[in-house]
Amino acid sequence: MSLINYSSREINCKIVYYGAGLCGKTTNIQYVYNKVDPGTKGKLITLATEMDRTLFFDFLPLELGTVKGFKTRFHLYTVPGQVYYDASRKLILRGVDGIVFVADSQASRFDANIESLYNLHENLDEYKLKIEDIPFVIQYNKRDMPDIISIDELEQELNPEGYPSHEAVAVTGEGVFDTLKAVAKGVLKKLSKN
Amino acid sequence: MIKADWTIYEEDYWALNSVLKELIENSNSQSVLLIDKTGQLIASVGMEPEFDLMSFASLCAADFEANAQLAQLIGEKDFSTLYHQGSDESMYLSRVAQAIILVVLFNKRTTLGLVRLRVKKAVDGLNTILHGLFDKLEYENEDLKEFDAEFADELNKEIDSLFQD
Secondary structure, eight states: OOEEETTTTEEEEEEEEEOSTTSSHHHHHHHHHHHSOGGGBOOOEEEEOTTSOEEEEEEEEEEEEEETTEEEEEEEEEOOOSGGGHHHHHHHTTTOSEEEEEEEOBGGGHHHHHHHHHHHHHHHHHTTOOGGGSOEEEEEEOTTSSSBOOHHHHHHHHOTTOOOEEEOBTTTTBTHHHHHHHHHHHHHHHHHHO | OOOOSEEEOHHHHHHHHHHHHHHHHHHTOSEEEEEETTSOEEEEEESOOSSOHHHHHHHHHHHHHHHHHHHHHTTOSOOSEEEEOOSSOEEEEEEETTTEEEEEEEOTTSOHHHHHHHHHHHHHHHHHHHHHHHHHHHHOOOOOTTOSHHHHHHHHHHHHHHSOO
């Protein structure tokens, strides 16, 4: 939920990375954390299990420079991808301003992507939100893996509406910032359109 | 023009601030924070904590939400307050005006009883101000006049320069 605070002269927006388990949501955020200027980022919070699986969420606040006296901040969140953490996913979507859906390009994860996307629709519905109302970007991750599905096929199944999409290899950083830029600009565009 | 889902105006901020200041003095606590349920920090009064406030706010909101879900599982609507006790530092959280969380950080200079008592009174004051603010937003979620095409351009440039390999 975007929040404008006139007193501290801040604009805050929330971006959520959604997707099936092990698709690379946390890897995206970790790459961003490692690359951005230290002065612009806050602490990276990771609530994970001992096996490094996200338990509740990852959180990274990022601050843009001051424009016309206002500081704009993006709060990046990931959801836990595993099916049984649905309650946590729902909570993290509260007040979302922009969504990145990270799809795993591997053939073996095709169904998991579809299930996760369907789950996103369901959980947004609980907040009476629809994907078309929210800046939404799809990232086709793990393009470096051997057994991957073609972009055409992925687009057909996961993105028939034609939302902006980017190919990525999150472990090396390829496509990570392109995805983040697309969703961040989408959020600002929506804010200034309202 | 730009419009947020919700906005805090200068006068409301200062009204909230004065209630928080009174709370910190009356309860002998160290810091008091106001956070919205999505994890965004609204106000912070008292000793500036050494930790990252943004992360703290996000975790407090998650803590409160997770506990609300636990409450529902045992047949409660939610838990309106939470208390976390440490050996030196403790925190007390209370829901205000449905969507806001008041967090009080305190140590052995005070007691839980006193904090709880003072929070109760502060919550009444905060409720009045926040409900007034929410009513106002229903009718006049003002445009931020500073924000025009030029503003959006500048922000897009910021995004391009910050988010790069």
